Amino acid sequence: MTSRTVAVVVTRFEAGAGVVALRGALGLDPAAFRPTIVTGRGERLLGVAREAGIEVVVEPALVSPVSPADDVRALHRLTRLFARRRFDVVHTHSAKAGALGRLAAHRTGVPRIVHTFHGLPYHEFESAARRGLYAGIERRLGRCTDVALCVGTAVSVEVVRRGLVAPERVRTIGVPVAQDAPVKTPAARSRARAALGLTGPGPVVGAVGRLAYQKHPEAFVRALAALRHRPGLTGVWLGGGELAGEVSRLAERDGAPVLFPGERADVPDLLPAFDVFALPSRYEGLPVAVVEAMVCGIPVVATAVNAVPDVVVPGRTGLLVPPQRPDALARAVAHLLDHPREAARMVAEARARIDDRFTAKTLSEDLSAAYTPESP
Incomplete structure (x- = not known):
């Protein structure tokens, strides 16, 4: 044929x-x-x-x-x-x-x-x-x-x-998630943090996506700025885009502890560095990064837009917040950091729900x- x-x-x-x-x-x-x-x-x-x-x-x-x-x-x-x-x-x-x-x-x-x-x-x-x-x-x-x-x-x-x-x-x-997507273990976490140049033991809040209007990275920066007084807290945004300069300047102005490593070929290997995955998008389909974060074993906070609730079920597999509300994003991130047992329960249910559709x-x-x- x-x-x-x-x-x-x-x-x-x-x-x-x-x-x-x-x-x-x-x-x-x-x-x-x-x-x-x-x-x-x-x-x-x-x-x-x-x-x-x-x-x-x-x-x-x-x-x-x-x-x-x-x-x-x-x-x-x-x-x-x-x-x-x-x-x-x-x-x-x-x-x-x-x-x-x-x-x-x-x-x-x-x-x-x-x-x-x-x-x-x-x-x-x-x-x-x-x-x-x-x-x-x-x-x-x-x-x-x-x-x-x-x-x-x-x-x-x-x-x-x-x-x-x-x-x-x-x-x-x-x-489709990466076939070799890593699972978060203490060893994988240490390797990922070393690859990002993170040396402290403090919590890391991560995001993956283009620095563009759709992804609303400004909300991520403002949420991290609201959380900046937490000891050792660091934000990491993986990805480049047309807003890179503007968002970097915003982080510096607001005192937000956010790193911008740019485009990386090893994103799946870096996910275990994160303690919370945050998606601040204004609109989406169903982001690959969210699904891969769940497979990795990272609790997720995301905006309640489009098909994101297909996988982020409020209170079951993660937390949802309204778009364009960095204050709500900050509170949700803080909740997961402060309630590790609840976060672990959501991680377990999220991984169980990622089935053969992905x-x-x-x-x-x-x-x-x-x-x-x-x-x-």
Whole structure:
């Protein structure tokens, strides 16, 4: 049987969407599918893909912010690429790549168009007019989408409720955790702290993600500033992004004890350094980092947004706080630090609930089904 060619289109081949796209491509049966990564940018993950023998096409015009000139250029180049290569499947990830990639695939008659919603392209912190515009664009794109894969139940519910894609084409998926994700032990904790240059015994509150508006790192800094009088407390934010300079200056101004090691290739190995994992995002799909923190054995505080409650069940597997409330985030972190038995109970239940929805094997099965048209 001839393998089916798949163009996996993602704007930034990094962070959550990039990790899911990469792990999905790596998990495909090579006898059945031949993936090609098409992306605007990426560094470490591009190297991982190439080393694994996956073809990579970099299209510099595919950028994240709205940029009319770049967007038109990217649309034309994707259209030419799909027309020349005649892919059997085009699978797009997130908003920008989802819009341009699906439109180009539809124009060139790609037989199978799949899109993954890692979240939604609109949220409560935008104007109603902007939300309406984005929803309208998504409804039009939904007409040419054969399968919509939604990361988390809440994302699926919103896609159906808003009529973005026909209900029978919507599928809920999980996120694949790293197969070699470490479990927190005293030895792993010591190694991770040494790798981060942490020498003191005090508690560490950690976060993982891009330093960008969506992740709201300012709330993390302000929460740590509110907790700065706790002996030895340190915050660590793993990840880079456009707000790196601004957030670093905010931490210095507010006296927040936060370290910013930047992008790291060894994030799973660093997670055991954390005593509490904090996710301050304004909006999300279902973050890979939260699931991996739970697998590692770290109590979690997260904002009550989108599909996060799929895994962070209040009082059972972690604590939820409202978005844009650093004061509430600080109180929740303090509660877990001050009540270690309760935190340990949540850790145990969280790990028990991370089931086969969060494996590379399950994602591979979901993708194989999405890429293969059903027989009439």
